[in-house]
Amino acid sequence: MTAETPRTSNVFVVDRGEPKLRGGQGLLAGLGVVIRHFGKAFTKKIESPAESSGLFTVQYPEERLAMPEAYRNFPILLYDDQTGHELCTSCFQCERICPPQVIHMTQASDPTTGKPVPAVAEFIIEYDACMSCGLCAEVCPFDAIKMDHEFELSNADHSTMTVNKAGLDRPISYYESIAPTMWAEVRDGAMKKLQGNMKRRSGDIGIAPPMKGKVQTSAPAPAAAKPAAPAAPAKPVAAVGANMSDEKKARLEAIRAAKAAQAAQSGGATPEVAAPEASAKPVAAVGANMSDEKKARLEAIRAAKAAAKAAQEGGTAPEAPAPEAAAPAPEAPAKPMAAIGSNMSGEKKARLEAIRAAKAAAKAAQEGGAAPEAPAPEAAAPETAAPEAAAPAPEAPAKPVAAIGSNMSEEKRARLEAIRAAKAAAKREASNDES
């Protein structure tokens, strides 16, 4: 008796082609499959996951499976093979995003100016707590931190699990060898950014420890040529920046010389030669690292001062070297003059400025009549004598005048000083007239 259960859904009959009467054919087929696997296991080794027979075993540690490119284990820092510069700028993004907060870093700063530079001073990752999420590599804008493939890091010494920058640094060629496609996608952008960052690093800041001493560092700070002592005159003067170009430095010194001349004049009524350095007041010692030009100029200044003093005592009229009254203001206020070309050499600029100052002085003299102070632009005797005599950078007459901004261009500065000189001259006239 058979019970028929009523069928409520479709019934699909699958015909697998099995023979009606099975007398062991299936068993033999199964034996055939197994013996095929047995044979293949001696002759073939599985290379890709798509194969179904062959030896599957990877005899670790003699053989290892190749990791896919995007395999991530622990982070490493990259540095350029040729220049030795690390890509890391200590931007802090990886430390910020790290979930277990195992990344720690400090930014490098310039040893002379103290300003931060886009390089990392020390970088520490605690490998034992790192969870290999790869977020630091994802978020790094400079492609400096990447995920390594190395996983055989077991160690009996726990302290080796905290890795510092020297332990994290790897050349870009290493990363390229383990993840070529991923590196090729980001290489151009990363190298461009690296070039930009390299410009802002000085000395051997940002060079990976393995490459230190082997690559040429950028031009050392020019302060090395001009040592610290003479670079800072007695007056509070901003130190000559280490990164200043030579032209800038020459101009700055021209300005200072002019001021010094002016001061000396107010004190001794004798214009000086274009002397960049020091004034009648306490003179810094001639530094041992001074260049010869500087030395010459310094001597010239001192000679001029001495002459002025002598002249003063001698009561002679102002001397001739009006033209060299190295005025800080290169241009005469009345005539619109061509701006100093930016491509002029330093010396040329200084000379030009001196000439212009002399011209202006002559004019002022003409306008100012027989005022004994020939180098009118510099007169401002009461003004300059009173406050810090010949304060170079921020010229502060009795009127409060805005300090010359450090970011002003040369031309602006020159014009400003010319204006001030003119004003001073006018004032002198007024006072002269009054008195």
Added chain:
Amino acid sequence: MVEIVRYLLGGWLADWLIYLIAYIIVTTILLIVAPLTMMMQVWFERRAVARMQDRLGPNRVGPAGLLQSIADGVKMFTKEDIVPRAADRWVHLLAPVIAVAPVMFMLAVIPWGRGVVPATINVSVLFVVAVSSVSAVGLMMAGWGSNNKFALLGAMRAVAQMVSYEIPAVMALVGVVLLTGTMSMAVYPELQSGIPIMGDTLSKYGVPDLGLGWFIFTPVGFVGFILFYIAVLAEGERTPFDIPEADSEIVAGYMTEYSGMKFAVFYLGQFVLNYALSMIAAIAFLGGWQGPGVGLLVATGEPFLVFLGSALSVLYLMIKAWFLFFVMIWLRGAFPRLRVDQLMGFAWKFLLPMALVNIFSIAIWVSILNWGSAQGLWFLDDLELWMRQLIAFVVTALINGLAYYGLLQLNARPKGLTGADLAEEQAFGTIGLPQR
């Protein structure tokens, strides 16, 4: 061995002492060979099964992992021997002994090579069959003495399996006894000389003795071999009949409460039994130590060549036994195991009837080969032996083939059942053969 001892020490020793010493030496050799063979078997099984599963086996301990068995042996030696407090101490202790001792007995009557029989008995088949039944007592003692219901269940299943499969095995061997006319296993290989199928019948025409006249090349021998081999798998608890020791099924069956060396003794007994039964299968159906060259070497009569022939014969038996063991491993790698009801059904409903039919066929074979008009078969009188062999071949092939087909049909799952009826039929019915 007796002659060797007598030659060495014959002068001043009494005869019985010579025999005693000789047999002690033989026994020692056998008892050393058995565990060494077992170690080789374990290594071979682990490596072969691994390759079938697309992996390497143990390969670190020693070259190619050959010392792995020694490492396992050391582990078993050093393990603590735990006996449950409520267990029957003596029964629990003696069970492994009784399970394994018969296996060692069996090794004594097997002809290891030409002229290399430790003990020549003229009823060795009977001896082997009788002794193998004693193992079942050992299993039952293990299950009962553990005081563990799972062990008891496992032991009952194991004993049922062993007892059930002994019958087809014995029936297959009985067929060989009929075929050869003797129960002495030592003689079987000698009777399987000649060429395949035709056996010895063409030797008088000058056909050389290739040593390949094995019984397996005849229909009756072929069926007998298949029956015997399947029964041997079940005797030795190999997959697909390893329900008593299936790791995932019943803990470890009757071996659950055994640890350390006692477990190792069970394990040893199992492997040696499988090897011994493989040897018996080889002797009865595959020609034993018979093979190309043995007969020729022996026939020359020169002592050195005869010795070489004996050595070759030992090698042949080893090759055949190891090949049959490899087939056991092959089956283990390929098949899932049978449920215990499927197992019993297979033995009683398929193997036993087939074995009985085989005996009938063998009887026909023997009669065709030997009878004539004296027994009423006048048409066989003038036929040459090889003609008789051919006729017997055809007739018995027909009988066996028909029986096989018929039994498959009889055992096939009845068609047309659905739902609960089908489930019921499957649970208590046939052995899982497909629908008619």
